[in-house]
Amino acid sequence: MIAAMAVAGAGRMGRGIAHVFAYAGYRVALVDIKGRTAADSKILLSQAEAEVARTIGLMESLGQLDAALRDKILARVSYHPLAEAEAVFAGADLAFEAVPEVLETKESAFELICRHLPDDAIVSSTTSTMLVDTLAEFVTGPERFLNAHWLNPAFLVPLVEVSPGAATAPAVVERLTELLQAAGKEPVVCAASPGFIVPRIQTVAMNEAVRMAEEGVASPEDIDHAIRVGFGVRYAVLGLLEFLDWGGVDILDYAGNYMSEALGAERFKPPPVIGKMIAEGRSGMREGQGFYDFRDMDVEAYQRETIAKFVDLVGHLGLLPPPSNAEREQQKGQKS
Structure with a gap:
């Protein structure tokens, strides 16, 4: 059972994913994994928190959310600097990589995630351009690795394109697609092909x-x-x-x-x-x-x-x- 998840990267995609799962009742830890000063990381995480609050508030203002639930949803998202990454990933059942589309940046992210994540936890990229088999080289235990391509804005667009690699275990694909469905998304499974669908x-x-x-x-x-x-x-x-x-x-x-x-x-x-x-x-x-x-x-x-x-x-x-x-x-x- 996936109860807690961590997102490596506190940018637009990471914030959208945090919104989706917190809204669906899951605990989500958003981690700024870039090597910044403590002050700069605090600024970024404050911006992330404000944006998640804004998008949740938008759903409330549009009549899609009871005002009494707003604070409960927001409380499910926690925000962490790099110094807290070890503890966050060690307690996660699933980790999403949501860093910029730069191969070296993703390699560093996966090294950090896999160093601390439990062996039976799922690792998912969110890449929109790279193939999962290329990224699998950076993951310890490629059988637990796959890609979930979200369409922006992630908190609104239902589709998530799930792309397993050559080594991905079928059970991992099933677990992630079931989780996405439970969060109100519409996952489709596609081959690791450039551009997905x-x-x-x-x-x-x-x-x-x-x-x-x-x-x-x-x-x-x-x-x-x-x-x-x-x-x-x-x-x-x-x-x-x-x-x-x-x-x-x-x-x-x-x-x-x-x-x-x-x-x-x-x-x-x-x-x-x-x-x-x-x-x-x-x-x-x-x-x-x-x-x-x-x-x-x-x-x-x-x-x-x-x-x-x-x-x-x-x-x-x-x-x-x-x-x-x-x-x-x-x-x-x-x-x-």
């Missing part, structure tokens, strides 16, 4: 948005608006591959090849697996198989449930189209 897709989308702004396709404001009310709404309900199955992967085949030719850019060409799926009769929902298997599914019920989610989300965002003026007047008359 979201950063890899996000990088492609961001680069294309920049190109469109540079080319004058649309203003930055309209590009962002299109993403928020189109791309964002759609993919909050249907995943990318799920959406392909709805329309048919042959549409991507046509659209990708057309855009590649029209824009003179190979990056739009669909991957070969799309042609293979079409040839095998796995174009998506209408053929019973695509990336998902629909053969034993009540497709009509699934479609209705998905559309209901769209309606709920669009309505929540205040974007659901109203009926015409005449129909609104008719509805008023029926109610009176």
Whole structure:
């Protein structure tokens, strides 16, 4: 059972992780492991404490937290300078490394963590760029090591991408994903591949948005608006591959090849697996198989449930189209 955890690094990510677990009822120790003067460390830790208090207070002000619980949640987070690291890590069941994306800095952090952490405790990086097998070289007992990539702001974004290494024990993956779920997160497990899932897709989308702004396709404001009310709404309900199955992967085949030719850019060409799926009769929902298997599914019920989610989300965002003026007047008359 994981009851106490320590975070090496008191920056933005460390503070976000502290918020998440304290909010969920766990004790969290935030440790400033950089070699600073006592005065400078005290300043940093005071800033960390103030930020955690601010984000917890924000949840309270938004009606997501009972004011009576605020002080209890904040009391679950403790703040420690480097001089107290030994005692903190010695009493932890799980340690997160949350230091800057510099290999030497991470190596020092893992050396400190592993020197004091119990042998059966889990060690997790939070790297957004480095591969877990590279970092595992710095960890004593690589079978207990894996990566948990949080998306900022960590206290709000549900997703955590969990990436085990070649030596990671399956039980460690299970324990961490269960903990994340207990804290209200939505973990997914992915291979140790550059960019994991979201950063890899996000990088492609961001680069294309920049190109469109540079080319004058649309203003930055309209590009962002299109993403928020189109791309964002759609993919909050249907995943990318799920959406392909709805329309048919042959549409991507046509659209990708057309855009590649029209824009003179190979990056739009669909991957070969799309042609293979079409040839095998796995174009998506209408053929019973695509990336998902629909053969034993009540497709009509699934479609209705998905559309209901769209309606709920669009309505929540205040974007659901109203009926015409005449129909609104008719509805008023029926109610009176």
